[in-house]
Structure formats: C-alpha cells, structure tokens
Amino acid sequence: MINITSFETLDKAIKLAGGEPTVLEALWDGDTSGWYLYLNLHVIIKKLFSIKKEVRYLGTISLGGDIRLFNGTVPPWPEAELAKEWGKMANEKYGLIFYFPSDKEPDNNCPGWEQRHLAIQCADCAKMIIPTDSPYLSKEICYSCHLKREFNNKIKNAEPYDDGVNLFMVKDEEYNHLGYSSFLDGFSMAPFIDDTVQSRREKRLVDIVTIDELDISIIKEKIEQALDEKVAVYKSAEFPPDFPEKFKSNIKRHTVEYKGNKYELIERLNEEHSKIDGLVWALEMVDKAISGNYCFKIYFKNGFTYRDDAVLRFVNFVSNGSTSLAAIVQQYSGILTETEVQDTVTKMEKAGCLIIEGEIVQTTDVTRKLL
Ligand SMILES: [Zn+2]
Known part of the structure; x- marks a missing residue:
C-alpha cells in the first residue's frame, strides 16, 4: 500500500498510472487503527483503434493514530485538509476533476465517482451518500448526521450524563491538573482512594472530594505494596517471533525507576506494563504531594x-x-x-x-x- 505523504508522491503516482487522468477520487475507509483516505485515478487509455477507461488505485492518505471518538463536536480531520490541498494542485496541473464527496468528516457510505447516480443527498448536510441498508439507521441522512441527531436527542430528552472526573493537586489557590477520566477508576490511584472518596461524597450536583495529608500517607503505603507485587513478577516485553518488522518502530518504550531498579516498559500494548507505569506515576504524584504539602481534590458531577x-x-x-x-x-x-x-x-x-x-x-x- 503506497502512503501518499506529499503532493510530490501523489504526482509521481499519477504519472506512473499512465493514460490521461480525468478524475481523481478520494474516498474514506476505516480499519481497526482508524479512518484513512484512499485515492483512485480514473484514466483514459488511448490505443490506435480503441479508447478504454480504467481506474487505478494510487495509495492512501493515512495519519494513523488513535481512533478519534465522536463526542458531539466535529473533530478536525487533517487527512481531509491534505487531500483537498493536493486535489486542487492535481486539478491545476492536469485539468482533472477532483472528486471528494465527504470532505468534512469520514464517511464510507459516499458514492464513488461511478456510483454517483445511485446516491441521494443527506437530508441534513446535503452530502451525497449511498442510502444505508442498516435497519437501525435512517435512510435519508448520513452516518455523521445520524450521530448528530442522536446527540441532539440526548440533549432534548435530558438524558443522564455524569461522565467526567477531574483530579487536581492543590495548595491554597494553586491547582495543578493531574488528569481527566470518564470515571474515577480510570485513574491509577483509584483502587487506593475509592473507599475514602465514596464515603466523602455528598451527592450534591457538584461533589468536590478532598484527599488530605493523612490519607495521602496511607495511599503511599498501599501503592508501594502494589508496586512491590507487580515488579516482583516483571517481565521485559519481547516481540513474538511473527511480529511484523515494519510495526516494531511504532512500539514506544520508556524506562521507569522504582527503589533503585530500572524497568523498561512498552506503552499501551502490555497490560502489566501499563499497570506498573500507572502505579509509578501515582507514587510520583503522592510523593510530590507529601513533600510540597499538597492535597488532592477530585471533582464529580452528580445528577447532570x-x-x-x-x-x-x-x-x-x-x-x-x-x-x-x-x-x-x-x-x-x-x-x-x-x-x-x-x-x-x-x-x-x-x-x-x-x-x-x-x-x-x-x-x-x-x-x-x-x-
Ligand atoms: Zn449528513
């Protein structure tokens, strides 16, 4: 799969495709690592006694990264911005039509250049789409408008939404934001503070729970106990023999230190490593709090x-x-x-x-x- 990373790579792919380019189309597709754009080139091949139309696959524009979750606001799609810029340049250079039916957000229900006659206009955003065959979705709108309508319905129906917990390290008026998680258990120190936190929640619309000096020294002991257990069975991560070479460089590693020993951890993909990482972070925060006379404050919503x-x-x-x-x-x-x-x-x-x-x-x- 060719990765189109600049107009130069696109231009080279167009030249290699041969024939006379007429339409460059950019369509979305997705896999487990997220959305990407693939580019096809429609060309006319002229031979002595014949004219043939062909479609050549040129490559993908993929910036990879995490799957960006829909949260009711429209996320920026840098892939789309690049495609628009390069599509315009290809149009100027070759006089071809640049066809990009969903240039604002990913959508794999848009018609390709040759399926345009099967398409309808989304009733909400006017984008060309092939009507979905899912019995659970409305036929007259695109998927992203479906999500927007769903989100608006939640607002309309005032559905409960208490997600979102913020953790701060606090001294007087100084607030240091340590993290955000949808729920308390997203924080690595959660197992050690959960009982204390729950017993102190007042169940007001906004609950602010304070974890003070005395609590923090108890938490520190518990975190160290848990860390001792984890590092006792620590194993460094080796690639399995069949692990594809080209992905090895994507795996990030870093080293943490605990009680004078160093541990190399890989990010995200190893659950045990992630736990050690989280505990080391929690211990660091707890040490900072103790030495600097900070407390922790946790902000909860309740009945939102x-x-x-x-x-x-x-x-x-x-x-x-x-x-x-x-x-x-x-x-x-x-x-x-x-x-x-x-x-x-x-x-x-x-x-x-x-x-x-x-x-x-x-x-x-x-x-x-x-x-
Ligand atoms: Zn739409």
Whole structure:
C-alpha cells in the first residue's frame, strides 16, 4: 500500500498510472487503527483503434493514530485538509476533476465517482451518500448526521450524563491538573482512594472530594505494596517471533525507576506494563504531594444531564465563559425551548457552575475545573 505523504508522491503516482487522468477520487475507509483516505485515478487509455477507461488505485492518505471518538463536536480531520490541498494542485496541473464527496468528516457510505447516480443527498448536510441498508439507521441522512441527531436527542430528552472526573493537586489557590477520566477508576490511584472518596461524597450536583495529608500517607503505603507485587513478577516485553518488522518502530518504550531498579516498559500494548507505569506515576504524584504539602481534590458531577453538560460547554468553551441567555436559546433552537434553557441555566446556577446577572450568563471557577 503506497502512503501518499506529499503532493510530490501523489504526482509521481499519477504519472506512473499512465493514460490521461480525468478524475481523481478520494474516498474514506476505516480499519481497526482508524479512518484513512484512499485515492483512485480514473484514466483514459488511448490505443490506435480503441479508447478504454480504467481506474487505478494510487495509495492512501493515512495519519494513523488513535481512533478519534465522536463526542458531539466535529473533530478536525487533517487527512481531509491534505487531500483537498493536493486535489486542487492535481486539478491545476492536469485539468482533472477532483472528486471528494465527504470532505468534512469520514464517511464510507459516499458514492464513488461511478456510483454517483445511485446516491441521494443527506437530508441534513446535503452530502451525497449511498442510502444505508442498516435497519437501525435512517435512510435519508448520513452516518455523521445520524450521530448528530442522536446527540441532539440526548440533549432534548435530558438524558443522564455524569461522565467526567477531574483530579487536581492543590495548595491554597494553586491547582495543578493531574488528569481527566470518564470515571474515577480510570485513574491509577483509584483502587487506593475509592473507599475514602465514596464515603466523602455528598451527592450534591457538584461533589468536590478532598484527599488530605493523612490519607495521602496511607495511599503511599498501599501503592508501594502494589508496586512491590507487580515488579516482583516483571517481565521485559519481547516481540513474538511473527511480529511484523515494519510495526516494531511504532512500539514506544520508556524506562521507569522504582527503589533503585530500572524497568523498561512498552506503552499501551502490555497490560502489566501499563499497570506498573500507572502505579509509578501515582507514587510520583503522592510523593510530590507529601513533600510540597499538597492535597488532592477530585471533582464529580452528580445528577447532570446531556443538556446541562451541553449548555455549560457552550458558555465555557464556545462563548469563552460569558454570553447572553438569548444566545444560548438561539444555539439550541429546534432542540430546546426557551423555558428548558432557562431551567437548565437556573439548575446550573444552583450547582455553582453559572452566575446570572440580568441577561448575562457566566461560567465559574467550579465549571472550569469540572469540565
Ligand atoms: Zn449528513
């Protein structure tokens, strides 16, 4: 598989394809490592007594990396930006048509150049799509619009949404953000603080739990115990004999030190290594807290809905922390009524997340630590 990494590689592939290029098409496909674009070139081959149309596969544009999860905001797709830029250059150089039916986000239901006549326009975003044959999806819209509609329904129906926990190391007014996780158990120190945390939760809309000096020294002991057990059975990671050579350089390794010994760990792919890594990190944070007289503070939501979350995010991120009530109503028109927006804002004011002064709605310090 040729990886198209620049206009030069694309240009070379076009020349190698032979014939007269007429259409360059960019289509999405996905595998376990994420979405990528593949490029086909439609060419006309002229021989003495015949003219033939052929399609040549040129290669892929793939930046790899993690699967970017849909979270209700549109993620940037740098692959699409590159394809658009190079497609334009190919158009200028060869006079060919650049065909890219989904240039804003990945979609593998778009018609190829030769299936255009089978396509319909997505009712929401007007993109050309081949109607899905899934009985669970609407036929008239594309998959990304389906996800958007689903997300908007969650806002409309005020479905519960308490995901999102933030951990800070705190001294007086100094807050150091240590991490975000959907749930508490995403933190490597979770098993050692869970009981304490649960017993201190007050189940208010916003729960802020403090883990103080005394707790931290107990946690330190527990983490060390767990680490002692893990490093006692530590094994360095060797590649299995059939591991493909070309992927070896993708595997990142780093070394951690614990009680004077060094351990080489590989990232992500080895569960035992990840646990050691997480525990070493937790121990480091705990040591920092002890030597610097910090405590830990953990921010939880409790009884939030998608609607609350969406309104807070709109005020905090989209509007930089301050906007008018009318602007929020406008943002959610068609999804929420004015009364629903008003109720949400009032609920978030009670939670300490918003301040309302006349028409102006502002986020608070709590919101910035909660989201
Ligand atoms: Zn659409």
